[in-house]
Amino acid sequence: MTSPVWDPVQYLRHAGLRARPFADLLAHVPDLPAERPRIADLGCGPGTVTVALADRWPTAHITGYDNAPEMLAGAEAYAGPTPGGGTLDFAAADARTWTPDETHDLIISNATLQWVPGHPDRFSDWIAALAPGGTFAFQVPGNYDAPSHRVLRELAGADPRLAGTLRHQDAVRTPAEYHEALTSLGCEADVWETTYLHLLKGEDAVLDWVKGTALRPVLTALSGDPEARDTFLTAYRDQLREAYPATAQGTAFPFRRIFVVATVRG
Structure with missing residues (x-):
């Protein structure tokens, strides 16, 4: 799969709709075990949703990690002390190899792990880095059978120059597979899926959406x-x-997502 060059401006054209699944995920994360928790946002992008972690845990030390320089450049605008006495910073890291070098209370990831081949193999390292009562939470798209992705694969498959460019259809696992992977590591896992019906505005709105991601x-x-x-x-x-x-009202764009909240038993 080709490592994409990201365009933060294009990505943020639908910022409100893209942020909603993160808010829904965050609402299901339980209280963290430390008074001043250590939090990692894995695949933080331009940092626009990372700041929501400081709203929930104002005393936390939060680090957003991403492997795209163009995304991290935008995220730096949010770095620094937080109003509640915590700290927000950003660093370059690749989820394929990142392993925490200290104990965390929360490792969270928003629409990133679908870009990481074999990402369930990384779960054991991340769970091992959590404090008792700590949480690993993520959400990933589950819409690879949707026309937006199926047509994209078909067109790319007809062009030899694009061989190996796109993610495979199994880039995301089933909810049951995620549940099994995390409970086998000793976690209590809450796994669910939601299909959002986004009403996109503007001409060729679905094309405009996927220009920022897929x-x-x-x-x-x-x-x-x-x-x-x-x-x-x-x-x-x-x-x-x-x-x-x-x-006349816009373009209806169904978008399925899979959510996982796994907590280490205290």
């Missing part, structure tokens, strides 16, 4: 050939228009 590897791979990029985008746009017809 389409990034293709845009990166074709960045040196603008004509091929535009041809791909036109073909993709036409099929998205058919799959997600626009109405």
Whole structure:
């Protein structure tokens, strides 16, 4: 899979809708065991949702980790002391290899682990770094059978230049598989799924959404050939228009997500 070049401005064009699953995940995280908890946000992106952790735990030391320099550059605007006496900072790290070097009370990840092949294999290292009563929580998209992703795979599969560019269909596991993986590590696991019905505004709104996320590897791979990029985008746009017809109210875009909250038994 191609490592995508990220565009924080494009990503944040739908910031409100993208933030809602993180808020829903955060609402299910239990109280943390320490008075001044240590928190890691794995795959923090531009930091816009990381700051919500400081609202929930104002005395915490929170570090947002990401492997995209362009995302971390935007996140730095949020770094520094927090109003409640805590600290918010950011650092470069890759979820494929990141292992905590200190005990954490919460490791949380928002729409990141789908980019990490074999990410359940990392769970044991992260759970081992949690304090008793600490929590590992994440949410990932579960919409790989949706037209937005199925059509993208079909079009990319027809172009030899894009071989290996996209995530495989099994980039995300089933809720049952996540539950089994985490309970076998001694956690109490709460796993659920939700399908959001986003009403997107603007012309070719679904295409605009995926330009910030799923389409990034293709845009990166074709960045040196603008004509091929535009041809791909036109073909993709036409099929998205058919799959997600626009109405006077906007374009309805169903989006399934999987949520996991796993707590280490105290």
